[in-house]
């Protein structure tokens with residue numbers, strides 16, 4: 001075996017054991033150093049990765065190594081081959097979609113969760129995982145001033161899902177089964193779901209999974225006259241028509257902070273309609289929920305008392321590393337009735353005696369991570385006052401960006417700014433055949449391919465629109481200034497080209 005005589009190869013044979021405390025300490029420090037250095041230099045990378053599809057296949061081997069390789073080599077490849085293909089969501093110049101916050105506390109929570117690496121599907125499999133989740137979800141519910149019925153003290157409670165998509169899915173499944181149980185003469189093909197054309201596509205996907213007939217998923221039209229909020233009158237009329245034709249309205253999804261423009265649906269009016277029609281009322285505040293920990297923004301949740309379920313993503317704007325989507329329900333039993341199974345191999349005394357929560361019955365998968373650790377770390381290491389100020393800081397920066405826009409007549413703010421998202425466009429010259437769509441697409445392409453900032457777009461009332469979502473933990477005023485300067489420069493270039 002010639003290769004055994006090779007010194008380089010011998011070094012590589014000092015292999016990592018599957019788990020060795022001292023090796024973990026040594027390697028762990030190196031990886032933490034790598035991540036800390038990454039954050040230190042994060043502004044030096046193009047925010048939106050500029051690689052071409054398939055780039056990685058060309059520079060990585062076609063199969064896994066037979067022999068162990070040193071960590072140094074892997075970290076070296078990470079730096080030179082992987083980082084170029086990373087889009088830097090934590091960059092202070094990241095303004096696309098919605099933020100997906102990382103924080104020191106959230107990162108440490110993730111590390112601890114990886115350290116224990118438990119699978120907490122039932123209480124027995126790690127009592128602390130279930131009990132801590134119950135407690136931190138109550139803490140967060142209190143920070144949001146959610147009604148008592150969402151707390152664990154009564155029939156309700158909170159559960160951490162992976163994403164808002166899973167949250168709306170499990171709510172829909174609970175609602176579906178509750179409705180079918182209530183009236184056995186109703187078949188699944190008569191069930192109707194309501195949302196708006198601004199509701200996140202996760203609702204439609206949930207309907208596909210839950211077996212709701214595609215024709216019975218009503219995404220009601222909104223318009224600029226109601227700032228893209230769901231119109232209760234339109235909802236009422238649609239429900240009446242559906243009931244008249246023998247259909248069964250059973251689920252209403254309202255949004256606080258829609259994905260396109262952060263529109264807020266009128267919860268009090270919608271809640272009343274849901275109640276009158278005996279529908280399950282789900283409130284999706286995936287993005288804007290975080291802002292509602294501030295007393296001055298809490299009024300956007302007025303009406304949540306009428307909701308059967310409420311969801312916000314702590315992983316978007318509340319410093320909790322992905323994934324951590326907080327879902328509360330008023331009647332946890334309806335989740336359990338839709339989602340529980342009880343195979344022999346999982347049976348145990350405390351579960352049988354119904355003394356505990358088994359979160360496997362509140363979600364789609366069996367296995368679940370110890371996610372409550374990171375939420376706990378975030379709440380303890382920052383405290384609610386700091387979290388509130390963190391949110392306020394971003395909203396101030398978004399206000400500042402909006403002011404800059406308003407000061408330049410070439411640009412137009414196209415939807416009211418409610419939280420930290422600004423929707424705007426570059427106004428097209430009068431004779432523009434496509435209403436400025438190409439101009440704005442070109443502007444987006446120009447700023448994103450510069451690597452200096454990353455924005456995304458949406459379409460509102462048929463118009464192509466740019467979005468600046470402020471919310472990365474490292475973003476400061478100077479980043480907003482630089483982003484605005486870049487937008488202005490690129491706009492000038494494009495308008496000059498157009499004029500030629």
Ligand SMILES: *Cc1c(COP(=O)(O)O)cnc(C)c1O
Pocket residue numbers: 098162163164165166200202255257258259284285286287313325
């Ligand atoms: C981001 C978002 C979602 C989807 O979030 P996931 O957690 O990725 O499923 C759903 N609804 C709204 C309003 C959102 O902003």
